[in-house]
Amino acid sequence: MLPNPKEVEEKLDPRVRRTRGLILSSFESLLAEKNFESISVQDVTDKAQVNRATFYAHFQDKYALLDYAISQMFKQEIEKRTLNACHYTPDNLRNLILAVCDFLSNIHRGCAQPHQQFESLVEGTIKNILFQLLTYWLSQSKVKISTEIPATVATWAIYGLASHYSHMKKRPALEKFVDEAFPLVAVNLEQFA
Amino acid sequence: MLPNPKEVEEKLDPRVRRTRGLILSSFESLLAEKNFESISVQDVTDKAQVNRATFYAHFQDKYALLDYAISQMFKQEIEKRTLNACHYTPDNLRNLILAVCDFLSNIHRGCAQPHQQFESLVEGTIKNILFQLLTYWLSQSKVKISTEIPATVATWAIYGLASHYSHMKKRPALEKFVDEAFPLVAVNLEQFA
DNA sequence: TAAATTAGGCAACATCTGTTGTTTATCCAA
DNA sequence: TTGGATAAACAACAGATGTTGCCTAATTTA
Numbered sequence: 001m002l003p004n005p006k007e008v009e010e011k012l013d014p015r016v017r018r019t020r021g022l023i024l025s026s027f028e029s030l031l032a033e034k035n036f037e038s039i040s041v042q043d044v045t046d047k048a049q050v051n052r053a054t055f056y057a058h059f060q061d062k063y064a065l066l067d068y069a070i071s072q073m074f075k076q077e078i079e080k081r082t083l084n085a086c087h088y089t090p091d092n093l094r095n096l097i098l099a100v101c102d103f104l105s106n107i108h109r110g111c112a113q114p115h116q117q118f119e120s121l122v123e124g125t126i127k128n129i130l131f132q133l134l135t136y137w138l139s140q141s142k143v144k145i146s147t148e149i150p151a152t153v154a155t156w157a158i159y160g161l162a163s164h165y166s167h168m169k170k171r172p173a174l175e176k177f178v179d180e181a182f183p184l185v186a187v188n189l190e191q192f193a
Numbered sequence: 194m195l196p197n198p199k200e201v202e203e204k205l206d207p208r209v210r211r212t213r214g215l216i217l218s219s220f221e222s223l224l225a226e227k228n229f230e231s232i233s234v235q236d237v238t239d240k241a242q243v244n245r246a247t248f249y250a251h252f253q254d255k256y257a258l259l260d261y262a263i264s265q266m267f268k269q270e271i272e273k274r275t276l277n278a279c280h281y282t283p284d285n286l287r288n289l290i291l292a293v294c295d296f297l298s299n300i301h302r303g304c305a306q307p308h309q310q311f312e313s314l315v316e317g318t319i320k321n322i323l324f325q326l327l328t329y330w331l332s333q334s335k336v337k338i339s340t341e342i343p344a345t346v347a348t349w350a351i352y353g354l355a356s357h358y359s360h361m362k363k364r365p366a367l368e369k370f371v372d373e374a375f376p377l378v379a380v381n382l383e384q385f386a
Numbered sequence: 387t388a389a390a391t392t393a394g395g396c397a398a399c400a401t402c403t404g405t406t407g408t409t410t411a412t413c414c415a416a
Numbered sequence: 417t418t419g420g421a422t423a424a425a426c427a428a429c430a431g432a433t434g435t436t437g438c439c440t441a442a443t444t445t446a
Contacts, residue, residue: 013392013393013442013443013444015392015393040432040433041433042431042432050395051394051395053394053395053396053435053436054393061433063310117256120313120314120316120317121310123316124309147373149354149377152354152357153354153377155353156349156352156353156354157346157349157350157353160346160349161346161349164341164342181342184346184381187380187381188377206423207412207413208411212424233401233402233403234403234404243424243425244426245403245404246404246425246426246427250423253404254403
């Protein structure tokens, strides 16, 4: 199973957990109001009622904060759908694609005017987790895998599809979209089923 | 054929061309020395011997400058290989994959310690051009295309592969790598050949 | 519970950012 | 060739950034 970040958090100094929680929720509520680019570290710490210097003790900068926030949310999504403790099957892949499309759509719905830079950062974060997960899935397969190429292609294809879906002006029903998209990803993974 | 940016540049005020050229080459030489994150607008304009305010008359910020620089370079690469005036064939696709892998490897070789943010930005820029090109290719096909899904998946898969290749510690020969990677992209485009 | 450790508050810093108003120079078209 | 248009230089601005050193308060642990 993939490492669970909560277990690591559990035994933290309560002051740290409190501070991080304050920063996180301040940040999330700011993201709903204004776009990422225009949120300053000052904004975050003001709303969180935490000193600005304290922020820098926890995160390198606001980009690291975004990375952390998105990671947490996405990993929760994966766990909720129990995709983190399984292996490759067409059905699991289908659900994974659904999960990413859904997650990204919600991000774009929930965040004010998502901009280029914001999206790039989210993308990097999600793709890392996706690749880790797919690599884990494929490692369970009886078929010996010599390269990371299949997991790479699948990761990028899935994220690309989700990104495409979440940007469509007139989105078709999610199920409909995934029906069409699924085979393009699956064709390269069938050998591992 | 895809729009050629040089034609647009041609008739610019010579002062503008001079300034942009200075900024560009200053930026490129700085990229070879230090990583993108640590380059300030001040650094760029100092080396270019241009006023900082002038910079902002040309580019919104350093991210826009990066986008511009990478676009220019990549489009040149595409033109050099005459991939910008053709249609989908397995051979063209092969060359396109080669081009992207090659380009990205060179970027990573030429730039000091490329970092997360830098790579995200490069990625967005290249993917836009790739998608435009593939969409153009497929529009030439006799097969009617109803969605952008195939071009999307191909774009992301190709970039993903190139990114993967350029990050490998021990890179196999480029030809070798593309032999292995090519079918995973082609399988979804065969119908347009 | 006392001592040692560590988090957070606070203040101040040099630097970078994006923008504006003014002046000088360069360019182009009539 | 000269006059109108526009690019670039310059100076100055308010705000944001990342970092530091010092002090207090909370938490562990022995």
